[in-house]
Amino acid sequence: MGDRRSPGPPAHPANPPPERQRRWPALGVGLVAAFMTLLDVSIVNVAVPSMERALGATPSDLQWVLSGYALTFGLVLVPAGRFGDAHGRRTAFVVGIALFTITSAAAGLAPSPGWLVAARLLQGAAAGVVNPQVTGLIQELFQGPERARPFGILGATIGISTAVGPLLGGVLIHLGGVEHGWRWVFFVNVPVGVLAVVLGWRLLPHRPAGRADHRRLDPVGVLLLGTGVLLVLLPLVQEHWRDPAKWLLVPAGLIALGAFAAWERRYARRQEPLFDLRLLGVRSYGLGALIALVYFGGFTAIFFIFTLYLQNGLGYSALVAGLAITPFALGSAAASAVGGRIVNRYGRPLVAIGLLTVVVGLLAVVLAVGRVPAGVPVPWWTAAPLLLAGLGSGLVIAPNQTLTLAQVPVGQAGSGAGMLQTGQRIGAAAGIAAVGTVFFSSLAASGGDWSIAFRRSLLLASGVIALALIAALADIVRR
Incomplete structure (x- = not known):
């Protein structure tokens, strides 16, 4: 027994398994792919006016370009997650990214609105194939408390990709020109996608360890x-x-x-x-899924109405509209980095603090917009409250993702993550529809006052997020 090793070395063995050696590079590839696919949820918002002029698209066409992506994204998440659980995440990931890359190029080359809509529908389906594989990969390659850090990074990726989309879209349209800049919103995915296909095939594990690949779907x-x-x-x-x-x-x-x-x-x-409903009986998963659904109902709508207000209402360029949302993205990035590290220490109260901070920040935006002095650019007036709301969002998405999926078995990681993201997509679609309806009805009722329409719809978004806060507080009180 003299050659028995001390307790320390096994954590860093001289020859760790290949999957452990490659787990951080593999996660890096997955995070880049997740960022790219989630970015396309919001990046297209600022490109709508350019698409309308270049292709002669109708309002219905534009609606399908924006929301058709989210629709097909949500449809395939759970089946794709189940496929990854059963047959290995590498195959599903590589096929999904390859399809996403091809359809991105097709969208950028679109000669007509119908072509663009079809490409966006397929692009959304491809994104739905990719995303549950990333979460399943974390469950597979990391164990117990060490999942907090990668889940925190993934949560930051989700929040930042949504918030930074309008900025990146504005930059690309500015560089490419009003007529064709919108095409680069899609073309930018092509080189990243090709690289992700190559690295994903090399770095991701072929199938979950110890699991057969013959399960029915x-x-x-x-x-x-x-x-x-x-x-x-x-x-x-x-x-x-x-x-x-x-x-x-x-x-x-x-x-x-x-x-x-x-x-x-x-x-x-x-x-x-396909989805084990007993997961909903796991307290951390059921509550976390509910908070995610409700939060995304308010969170995603913010960028939709803010972009409309700045571009269509105040006449700002796509670049300025994107820059105006940057404080939110910066706050979300900073807080996500912290939240991912401390979530295991503070648990659900950390999410509640984040939700409260978001609500306070958005209410401050409502007050700021109503009191902008004459001659002062609106983005300067909203920067500080948006930064506060972004800090709160960083303490919501990443920690909630970690807490929600912490007790999900590895063999159900893909389908569990898929159902979680399906709820997020349903929440986002419902929130945009409800908040957008209030925005346009307020615009009509106020005789075209964009400030009133924006403030009323933002109040509704804040109220939706407050419902998520109530759910988190109820759980804390019960505990």
């Missing part, structure tokens, strides 16, 4: 979940449908989701289901 569950998500999201993302009967699709979608839940319970008696 539950086609009935896939169909019911896809139908339910489609029916719920469709009337939310297609705002230009004026027929009130479209809202009947929402209860129909909820019925389909109820059927999905019943089927999954039955299927779980014989096979491993």
